[in-house]
Amino acid sequence: MTKPMYEGKAKQVFATENPDELLVYFKDDATAFNGEKRGTIGNKGVLNNKISTFFFNLLSEKGIPHHFIKMLSEREMLVKKLDILPVEVVVRNIAAGSLAKRIGWEEGRKLPSTVIELYYKDDKLGDPLINNYHIKALGLATPEQVETLEAYALKINEILSAFLKDKKLELIDFKLEFGVHKGEVLLGDEISPDTCRFWDSETGQKLDKDRFRRDLGDVEEAYQEVLRRITGQ
Ligand code: 5GP
Numbered sequence: 377m378t379k380p381m382y383e384g385k386a387k388q389v390f391a392t393e394n395p396d397e398l399l400v401y402f403k404d405d406a407t408a409f410n411g412e413k414r415g416t417i418g419n420k421g422v423l424n425n426k427i428s429t430f431f432f433n434l435l436s437e438k439g440i441p442h443h444f445i446k447m448l449s450e451r452e453m454l455v456k457k458l459d460i461l462p463v464e465v466v467v468r469n470i471a472a473g474s475l476a477k478r479i480g481w482e483e484g485r486k487l488p489s490t491v492i493e494l495y496y497k498d499d500k501l502g503d504p505l506i507n508n509y510h511i512k513a514l515g516l517a518t519p520e521q522v523e524t525l526e527a528y529a530l531k532i533n534e535i536l537s538a539f540l541k542d543k544k545l546e547l548i549d550f551k552l553e554f555g556v557h558k559g560e561v562l563l564g565d566e567i568s569p570d571t572c573r574f575w576d577s578e579t580g581q582k583l584d585k586d587r588f589r590r591d592l593g594d595v596e597e598a599y600q601e602v603l604r605r606i607t608g609q
Contacts, residue, residue, distance in 0.1 A: 385405060385407045385411065386402065386405060386406065387402055388402075396457050397457060398454075399448065401451055402451045404417055404420045404425050406445050406588050410499065410503070411499070417588060423569075424566055426453070427603050427606065428444070430539075430603075431567040431606075432444035434539060435535060439474065440468045442562050443457075443564045454562060457500070458555025458556060460515075460555040460564060462496060463497060463554075464553055465492065466551050467492055468487060468490065469487060469492060469547040470483075470485065471516075472485060472548050473586075475493070488593060490530065490531070492526055493535055496510065497553070507514055524561045536572075541577065545576065546576075552571075554566075573586060
């Protein structure tokens with residue numbers, strides 16, 4: 377197999393014959409706590425490719441521009457090549473994870489209004505929380521780009537939350553990454569149980585990567601359940 381031009385924790389990225397397009401291969405490898413915890417989740421690559429494909433198609437229908445072109449195989453998708461903006465955008469509806477810790481709220485308490493957080497995408501630094509002043513001082517993105525990221529993030533939150541509610545899934549929080557393609561800001565990366573927290577609306581059962589992070593068991597089953605609920609497959 378040809379060598380990936382980039383290899384991340386959960387995906388490999390390959391060049392294609394078209395310089396504007398890349399092939400993304402979804403692996404079963406899972407890491408947490410900035411790489412301190414490592415393992416594999418059976419079939420994760422296939423499930424995340426299918427789940428992300430579904431969400432990118434849903435977002436297309438609602439006019440959100442993104443990098444996804446098409447699914448090529450069970451583990452591969454074709455995407456537009458992006459110059460990734462080194463700013464991760466986290467949207468939160470309910471306190472959980474690092475926010476619950478930082479502000480001293482119990483997990484599961486509803487936030488009275490949506491919270492957006494920005495993180496500096498840098499593995500060596502452990503993706504620290506930053507604000508608009510850091511972004512400006514470090515030149516990570518222009519103020520117009522940050523405005524665009526935040527506007528897309530809020531719109532995506534509305535679209536996904538409404539869709540998932542019908543499937544009896546609560547969208548607790550999620551992380552997005554964006555990049556620039558031919559001058560336009562596009563949503564990149566993936567939308568999956570690796571990057572979102574999904575809780576069963578009725579039982580509160582966690583159906584996302586927290587099952588791996590916290591050793592809760594039935595990780596593959598949880599990812600499978602998300603795919604089943606959203607696609608009916
Ligand atoms: P937290 O800051 O509470 O750990 O994460 C908030 C949300 O963003 C969760 O849905 C989590 O899955 C996602 N998230 C934040 N940073 C990362 C990351 O580096 N990798 C992945 N896969 N998800 C992340």
